[in-house]
Amino acid sequence: MKLSGDGRAMVSTAGEVKEEPLLEVRDLSVTFKAERGGFIKRVEYVYAVKRVSFQIRKGTTMGLVGESGSGKSTIGKAILRLAPLGEGTIHYGGQELTGLADNEFMPFRKRIQTIFQDPYASMNPRLTIASIVAEPLIVHAQAMTRKQREELVADLLEKVGLPADSMNRYPHQFSGGQRQRICIARALSSSPEFIICDECVSALDVSVQAQIVNLLQDIQDELGITYLFIAHDLAVVEHMCDEALVMELGEIVEQGPTDSLYRSPQHSYTHRLLSAVPRMPTIARAH
Template sequence: MSALAATDATAPQPLLSVRDLTKAFPIRGGLLKREIGSVRAVDGVNFEIGPSETFGLVGESGCGKSTTGRCVLRLIEPSSGELRFEGKDVMSLSGDRLRALRRDIQIIFQDPYASLNPRMTVGAIIGEALTIHGLATSRPQYEARIVHLLETVGLQADHMTRYPHEFSGGQRQRIGIARALAVEPKLIICDEPVSALDVSIQAQVINLLEDLQQRFGIAYLFVAHDLSVVEHISRRVAVMYLGRIVETAASRQLYSTPKHPYTEALLSAVPIPDPSVKRKRIRLKGEVPSPINPPSGCHFHSRCPLAKDICSTEVPKLKESAPGHLVACHFR
């Protein structure tokens, strides 16, 4: 049994299983725009998400976490790897079968200003999915469903006739959540859903997502760079660096006893509200390498305080260092 598999034989099958997922974007140059290289944005990513679970995916900007989320939904086509949703091979789906899958997997986008069509009313934005998937057979049923969704996310019935520019950022993100809920999905990919919002509004949206999970049993792939937000909402967390997952563990375990040097450095930078609490700040040397030409071996070795010769030549495997705690490091 692989390290990613559940250790308990009676554990439920994963809702989503991702194996060796890669995505390379071509770099083109010259007069003929030939491919002269590639950016390996996602480089052999593996994880599983169980029913009604929140799985956090964190890392610096440009590490590949949002690309991973969009590859799962196939908004971006993966270069290689395996995606399974409820045991079905997602990579083999096309046409109507892929559209049917998207009823089960939805996405909440990062920018609540750019993700809503300014020419459509809120009712039309939310109701579009109902029309596409044939979930409302009459106009009264269609409108009643939209009103119910608006009220579910804390908005009012008369908001359905308004346009996105009439709402605040937090209200727009609630509209995006209502749109994702419209088709009763089993998994929602939350692509940094609160990073564009004020801190007080962030808390309201996170609490709403948790309430919806308890009410409807939805699973979340929660993509974010804010470690404190991920700690609050996630049951398990994976840390990404330059396209690879370097550590995965239960949220409480990862935050209390991080194993990978990169995770330790990230956590040391999280502000602590209590000034009496002292914590050593880990400062990494150098800059994040270019994803166009990442370091050989372990991508983190050029900045790692533990690096030895082996780190520049061999890619560390994601292995279990403690029950349920996986780390990709030669020395941990």
């Protein structure tokens, strides 16, 4: 596969034109302010992410791996404008995001959702599951009657494998795996095209991890959603992702299709990550 003259349309070696990537990040750098020194303070800017470039094709899953502090979450946050963008560009669906005013960026907050590592921390414990799942609809002022909203929430809960009577219960009444299912339902409620999963299975035990990964894959098969799947180990990524980016100290040191990364890792850091991680058990997907 190679890029055409303007670097946008993807053209295979056979000459067949492929769809543009859904997300294209070019030379992205993010710096944070850090105070150094004792009595005399000086402000320094440290790179959390340094000249990172990658593309994600529609309907595929891109893994993002690397050890703690390597800059994985910062990339996800920069896409959503939750981290300061230093340099570089982000194109989403062919549209340049970086130059948009906040109100112009608002629709992209609906189209791009996130699922975080700790589902409990991302839920208001005083809200019922129905209100939590419907949050994005309210934030984005989706025109809907109360009945329509309830039906949608019931459908979403069913899709993520939770009983409809979960609606009137509260987050503390669920297990970690069930709470993550609630977060997935919430992420889906605004019909996003793209979901950033930031360590969304890392806090779960291995068999529940596999169930959630399978659920995300089933949802992708059904709805064609594109994922950026952030994880600090390669075992889950092997199971879940079509391609992967390997990050070390804010830079991408290796990227490519997951199977070739596993078969013949080129970078010593990828070798180290691969040798350190136990393999994930396979749990049959329900079809």
